[in-house]
Amino acid sequence: MKVVAGVDIGGTNTKIGLVNEDGKIFKHTRFSTVACGTYEVFIDKIGSEIRNMLEIDQELGGIGIGAPNGNFFSGAVEFAPNMPFKGLLPIRDSLQKSFDCPIVLTNDANAAAVGEKLYGGAKDYNDFIVITLGTGVGSGIYCNGQLVYGHDGFAGELGHVIVFPGGRLCGCGRKGCLEPYGNERGIQQTFNELKTLYPNSSILQESAINAKVIATHAHQGDKLGIEVFKKTGEYLGFAFANFMAFLSPKAIFLYGGISHAGELLRQPLIAEMERNMLNIFQNKLEICFSELPDDDSAILGAAAMVG
Amino acid sequence: MKVVAGVDIGGTNTKIGLVNEDGKIFKHTRFSTVACGTYEVFIDKIGSEIRNMLEIDQELGGIGIGAPNGNFFSGAVEFAPNMPFKGLLPIRDSLQKSFDCPIVLTNDANAAAVGEKLYGGAKDYNDFIVITLGTGVGSGIYCNGQLVYGHDGFAGELGHVIVFPGGRLCGCGRKGCLEPYGNERGIQQTFNELKTLYPNSSILQESAINAKVIATHAHQGDKLGIEVFKKTGEYLGFAFANFMAFLSPKAIFLYGGISHAGELLRQPLIAEMERNMLNIFQNKLEICFSELPDDDSAILGAAAMVG
Numbered sequence: 001m002k003v004v005a006g007v008d009i010g011g012t013n014t015k016i017g018l019v020n021e022d023g024k025i026f027k028h029t030r031f032s033t034v035a036c037g038t039y040e041v042f043i044d045k046i047g048s049e050i051r052n053m054l055e056i057d058q059e060l061g062g063i064g065i066g067a068p069n070g071n072f073f074s075g076a077v078e079f080a081p082n083m084p085f086k087g088l089l090p091i092r093d094s095l096q097k098s099f100d101c102p103i104v105l106t107n108d109a110n111a112a113a114v115g116e117k118l119y120g121g122a123k124d125y126n127d128f129i130v131i132t133l134g135t136g137v138g139s140g141i142y143c144n145g146q147l148v149y150g151h152d153g154f155a156g157e158l159g160h161v162i163v164f165p166g167g168r169l170c171g172c173g174r175k176g177c178l179e180p181y182g183n184e185r186g187i188q189q190t191f192n193e194l195k196t197l198y199p200n201s202s203i204l205q206e207s208a209i210n211a212k213v214i215a216t217h218a219h220q221g222d223k224l225g226i227e228v229f230k231k232t233g234e235y236l237g238f239a240f241a242n243f244m245a246f247l248s249p250k251a252i253f254l255y256g257g258i259s260h261a262g263e264l265l266r267q268p269l270i271a272e273m274e275r276n277m278l279n280i281f282q283n284k285l286e287i288c289f290s291e292l293p294d295d296d297s298a299i300l301g302a303a304a305m306v307g
Numbered sequence: 308m309k310v311v312a313g314v315d316i317g318g319t320n321t322k323i324g325l326v327n328e329d330g331k332i333f334k335h336t337r338f339s340t341v342a343c344g345t346y347e348v349f350i351d352k353i354g355s356e357i358r359n360m361l362e363i364d365q366e367l368g369g370i371g372i373g374a375p376n377g378n379f380f381s382g383a384v385e386f387a388p389n390m391p392f393k394g395l396l397p398i399r400d401s402l403q404k405s406f407d408c409p410i411v412l413t414n415d416a417n418a419a420a421v422g423e424k425l426y427g428g429a430k431d432y433n434d435f436i437v438i439t440l441g442t443g444v445g446s447g448i449y450c451n452g453q454l455v456y457g458h459d460g461f462a463g464e465l466g467h468v469i470v471f472p473g474g475r476l477c478g479c480g481r482k483g484c485l486e487p488y489g490n491e492r493g494i495q496q497t498f499n500e501l502k503t504l505y506p507n508s509s510i511l512q513e514s515a516i517n518a519k520v521i522a523t524h525a526h527q528g529d530k531l532g533i534e535v536f537k538k539t540g541e542y543l544g545f546a547f548a549n550f551m552a553f554l555s556p557k558a559i560f561l562y563g564g565i566s567h568a569g570e571l572l573r574q575p576l577i578a579e580m581e582r583n584m585l586n587i588f589q590n591k592l593e594i595c596f597s598e599l600p601d602d603d604s605a606i607l608g609a610a611a612m613v614g
Contacts, residue, residue, distance in 0.1 A: 069587065078587055079586055079587055125458075126458070127457055127458040127462075141553075141554075143450050143451070143453075143455055144450070144451070144453050144455065144456075146450075146451050146453075148450055148451065148554060149451075149555075150434055150554050150555025150556065151432075151433070151434040151555055151556060151557035151591075152555055152588075152591060153555075154555045154587055154588065155434075155553070155554045155555040156553070156554075156555075157552040157553075157555075157585060157587075157588075158552065158553065160552045160585045161549045161552050161553065162545075162548070162549055162583065163472075164472065165470075165471065165472070165545075172585055172586065173586075174583065174585070238469075238472075241469070242468045242469055243553075245464040245465065245467045245468050246448075246462070246463070246464075246465065246468065246550075246553055246554075247448075247455060247457050247462045247463075247553075248456075248457025248458055248459055248460075248461045248462040248463075248464075249457065249458060250458035276469065276481065278464060278467045278479055278481070279386055279479065279480075280376065280385055280386055280461055280464075281459075281461065281464075284458075284459060
């Protein structure tokens with residue numbers, strides 16, 4: 001049986017899935033990216049995990065990899081601010097030394113967009129954007145039915161569009177990018193900015209506060225939690241109005257842990273987006289949640305790119 | 308002999324060219340859009356001008372139209388803030404009543420991009436943007452070698468990306484769009500903001516001050532004029548750094564009257580763009596001037612779209 005390995009590299013965790021010829025993930029694993037310590041250990045870990053997952057009767061037909069700042073053309077991760085390993089990481093070439101199957105690498109959000117197009121909610125859409133909200137804020141863009149790479153393989157860095165000039169410091173070293181308003185750390189910063197206004201919030205009793213904890217309390221009616229996602233939705237909505245003026249997509253899909261805030265995020269996002277939308281674009285752009293599980297979309301998309 | 312009429316509708320002037328089968332404009336005319344007074348007179352004027360230009364041995368093979376806020380799908384100009392006629396203008400259908408040849412309408416900046424791709428400096432580029440700097444700020448985008456329309460035909464409204472939130476009032480009614488920093492009126496506003504700092508500027512002796520007059524003095528060394536285009540270049544450069552993070556084009560082509568400021572505009576533009584560029588995109592994006600004459604690019608592109 002021929003299988004493809006889909007690898008979803010994240011700044012925090014790396015997930016691997018074995019995908020069969022029907023495009024179904026039949027085996028899953030994950031490990032901590034950070035805990036690998038060095039790039040060399042990380043590469044060995046990907047290789048050994050894939051080998052361990054394969055059964056005796058399974059032939060590896062290829063490896064598809066989605067990674068932050070991953071470049072389809074070069075096969076490398078280049079200067080990803082949210083990766084624990086710095087500089088230029090030639091992941092495709094490093095893995096190719098111990099695998100003789102085809103290996104394809106792209107941006108993790110591009111892989112998620114391919115997954116959404118082939119297996120998720122974007123099947124019927126030719127123009128759409130997937131925004132990943134996690135350790136970073138990434139994006140994959142489809143235009144005229146094709147994934148957009150740009151001239152150098154790096155198109156779609158929407159987390160690094162400067163939306164609020166002079167605003168929050170981003171991991172990339174610049175100020176006012178979308179990322180520090182929409183990623184895990186951004187949610188925590190918004191929480192810290194708002195918490196003194198809600199001294200009775202149940203969230204303040206928690207020992208470890210992250211987006212997931214805030215969302216859980218918000219879903220139970222906690223006003224501070226609700227306000228954190230309202231503010232986050234408004235930041236995203238303001239940015240999305242600009243994204244519309246650029247490519248006029250039919251839909252933007254939200255993907256990743258933070259999107260689990262659901263309507264608490266989506267409703268204020270849509271309201272702020274429409275408030276800032278150029279008249280010809282009003283009431284046209286759909287805001288959707290990814291229809292694939294968090295662990296699956298980028299794995300499936302990366303695997304599908306091996307072809 | 309079969310010819311195609313290319314029509315470049317602008318908020319101020321409308322230009323028409325007859326294009327032969329070799330893609331050459333062999334006859335030109337222009338008239339004032341504003342002076343037409345009403346939409347009906349304007350449509351009649353386009354029709355009569357085309358008919359007047361045709362010689363007895365010439366057969367009209369089609370009409371290609373570029374217009375602000377022009378929509379390829381609907382053939383209409385929809386709510387263009389810089390047009391003297393308001394609301395929805397069904398130009399293609401209006402003209403079709405008196406012409407039985409194929410008629411195609413698109414955004415004027417899209418037409419300029421097609422012209423640049425087929426006949427200008429973008430022949431070898433698959434990913435590029437044309438920015439038109441005139442009465443408005445428009446754009447045409449190529450991605451993967453294809454013109455980008457978006458899901459509704461309105462993609463590429465880069466003049467209406469909010470680059471400076473809370474900034475200058477735009478003709479669209481919102482604040483901080485790129486347009487009021489890069490269009491004719493924007494240049495005049497920048498001039499007015501700076502003029503008290505340069506009381507000895509020779510420009511202040513002029514009775515009518517517009518971008519062309521300011522550029523003429525700037526090229527002669529006038530410090531106020533130089534500063535106006537430096538500031539304008541910086542506004543554009545800041546925006547272009549964001550455009551790069553979106554689609555990573557190989558080049559941005561500047562087109563239209565204001566781009567004639569030349570290096571006075573381009574050098575500060577590049578400096579500010581690189582200062583604000585995400586590291587992976589630094590020193591990659593070419594800033595070029597359109598290689599086609601102002602009157603030709605949109606006419607040729609619009610005519611070429613008739614096919």
